[in-house]
Amino acid sequence: MPLYEYHCAGCGSRFEVLQRVGQGSEGLECPACGTTDVEKEFSTFAGSVGGGVSFGGGGGCPPRGGFT
Numbered sequence: 001m002p003l004y005e006y007h008c009a010g011c012g013s014r015f016e017v018l019q020r021v022g023q024g025s026e027g028l029e030c031p032a033c034g035t036t037d038v039e040k041e042f043s044t045f046a047g048s049v050g051g052g053v054s055f056g057g058g059g060g061c062p063p064r065g066g067f068t
């Protein structure tokens, strides 16, 4: 499960919550002041994507020349 970061509109504190993908902020409470007026921040997850990170090394070159 991804970790989401929330920002409290009441006291301004930030906290992280483990949620399922697509789950909203309904029912969440700020651990500091208890208000339900919280806003989702961009997760570090999404923030790290798009910076030129490629999985698998990129290039699309399959290993070859193993056995002939």
Ligand SMILES: [Zn+2]
Residues within 6 Å of the ligand: 008, 009, 010, 011, 012, 013, 030, 031, 032, 033, 034, 035
């Ligand atoms: Zn708060």
